[in-house]
Each structure stands twice: as structure tokens, then as C-alpha cells.
Amino acid sequence: MELSGFENEWEGLTSGEKTMFQKCVRIMLKKTFIVYDKGEEEKKEYFFISKHSDLFSRYLSPIGYDVLVDRDNKVIMFQNTVSAGESSKMQINRCNLSLADSIVLCVLFTIYSDRVRQGSLAESIIISITDLRFQFEKYKVQDRFEKKRELSETIKKLERYNLIEMNGKLGEADTKIKIFPSIQFALDANEFHLFAEQAEKRMFTKDLQSRDIDLENEDGEVFDDTDE
Incomplete structure (x- = not known):
């Protein structure tokens, strides 16, 4: 980091811009993503961050962060510039997700x-709770979320990082969830592939079980489909 370069640019900001800079740094450290559509x-x-992205990057580089601006999706995010082998302490700000979160x-x-592949031009995608639960059933994970809590x-955790926004209460039929484009940058590729593989195995297992059930009548007797 060229400290003198940062100081020179910092001194060129107005009082209001300096206040805005400080506010944006605090927000990004807390939320990781800034989403235009929110x-x-x-x-x-x-x-503001787009205009001064180099200044933000120079300021945050000593703690291992770079600021990336994705203008296509209108998302600003942190990128961790410290490798895992350099300093475990520098990795402490990363959020650990539970299995349910993942x-x-x-x-x-x-x-x-x-939705994007289907041609949606909206920057954010709005779904219902029913849509979400339908997908849980599709991937055979609905049992995991029988309890609303x-x-x-x-x-709430995903909202905290500006990945989604829920309008309404979870138990209400008209509640909607807005999925922000930031979600595509929050997911680790290996984690998603593992989820897809496990979901495929669950669907295959359920399919085999349903075929076994279809071969039984209500009394539990196996149908004989051979000709007498």
C-alpha cells in the first residue's frame, strides 16, 4: 500500500465525502456486500464506493481485503487477498455457515x-415461501426445515450479509423473499457441487424407495405381477 497516495487522495475529499467513506467502510466490514438494488x-x-474504489482498496489492503465492483450485477464486495497459509488471524472475519445455512x-x-437462465432481466429475483419449500422438497431436504425456527x-443470517431480503413473516402466505445478485458471489463452487451431488443421491434413493412402495398394496402384501 502506498500510504502517501492514500493520504493525498484522502485530503482531496470534502468533509461530507470523508464521513461517507467512513460509513461505507463500517458497512462493508459488517455486511461484505453492497447491493444497488436494495x-x-x-x-x-x-x-460512492464505485467512484472511489481504488481509495477503499488501498485503505483496506493492510488487513487483507480488496474491494471489487461488479458493474454488470451492480454489486460491490470484499475479496480476501490473504491466502490461508499466510496468517490464520487474517481469516477471522470470514463467516462460518452451518449445514442448514449452506x-x-x-x-x-x-x-x-x-430464473436468470429462463431470461429474467430483473437484477433481483422475488420468490414466495412456497417456492422455497417446493425446492426443499425437490432436493429432499424438507425434513431439515420442519421447524420454522x-x-x-x-x-436472518443471509439478510445480514445483503444476500436476500424477506418482506413479511415466515409463517404468512404472502411473504416474499428477494434474492439479490450478490448471492452468486457468496457461494463456494466446491460447496455447491457437493450439495448437488448429495441432492442427486437423495433423489435417487427416494425414487427407489417409492418404486418399492408402489409394489405393495395397502395391507403390505407384495403384488404378484406374473401371469397365473
Whole structure:
């Protein structure tokens, strides 16, 4: 980092811009993603960081971060520039997801990707709770979220990082979830491939079980499909 370069550019900012810079740094350290489509305040933050992205990167580089601006998706994010072997302490800000968090993240990413492939031009994708639960059933993970509490906690965590936004309460029929484009940058590729492989195995197992059930009548007797 060229400290003198940062100081020179910093001194060129107005008092209001310095305040905005400090605010944006705190928000990014807390949320990781800034999403243009979230609201009016986020639009202001997006434009300000985009304009001064080099200044943000120079300021944050000593703690192992670079600031990336994806103008196609209108998302600003941190990139960790420290390799795992350099300093474990520098990795401490990374969020550890539970199994439930990872499952929901993968399912939401799948929904988002499918809608984009189908030609949706919206920057964010809006789904219902029913849509989400349908996908749980599709991937045979619905049993994991029979209790509303676990799903609610996961949604709150993903909201915290500007990946989604829920409008309404989880138990209400008209509740919607907005999936932000930032979700495509939050998912580790290896994690998603593992989820897809496990989901495929679950679907295959369930299919075999359903075929076994179809061969039995209501009394549990196996049908004889041979000619007498």
C-alpha cells in the first residue's frame, strides 16, 4: 500500500465525502456486500464506493481485503487477498455457515440461476415461501426445515450479509423473499457441487424407495405381477 497516495487522495475529499467513506467502510466490514438494488441508501453507497474504489482498496489492503465492483450485477464486495497459509488471524472475519445455512444458500442460488437462465432481466429475483419449500422438497431436504425456527435463523443470517431480503413473516402466505445478485458471489463452487451431488443421491434413493412402495398394496402384501 502506498500510504502517501492514500493520504493525498484522502485530503482531496470534502468533509461530507470523508464521513461517507467512513460509513461505507463500517458497512462493508459488517455486511461484505453492497447491493444497488436494495434501496436508496444502498444506491448512494454503491455510487460512492464505485467512484472511489481504488481509495477503499488501498485503505483496506493492510488487513487483507480488496474491494471489487461488479458493474454488470451492480454489486460491490470484499475479496480476501490473504491466502490461508499466510496468517490464520487474517481469516477471522470470514463467516462460518452451518449445514442448514449452506443448504438454504445453495437452494436460493439454484432458484436465482434458473430464473436468470429462463431470461429474467430483473437484477433481483422475488420468490414466495412456497417456492422455497417446493425446492426443499425437490432436493429432499424438507425434513431439515420442519421447524420454522431453524429456517428463520438462516434467513436472518443471509439478510445480514445483503444476500436476500424477506418482506413479511415466515409463517404468512404472502411473504416474499428477494434474492439479490450478490448471492452468486457468496457461494463456494466446491460447496455447491457437493450439495448437488448429495441432492442427486437423495433423489435417487427416494425414487427407489417409492418404486418399492408402489409394489405393495395397502395391507403390505407384495403384488404378484406374473401371469397365473
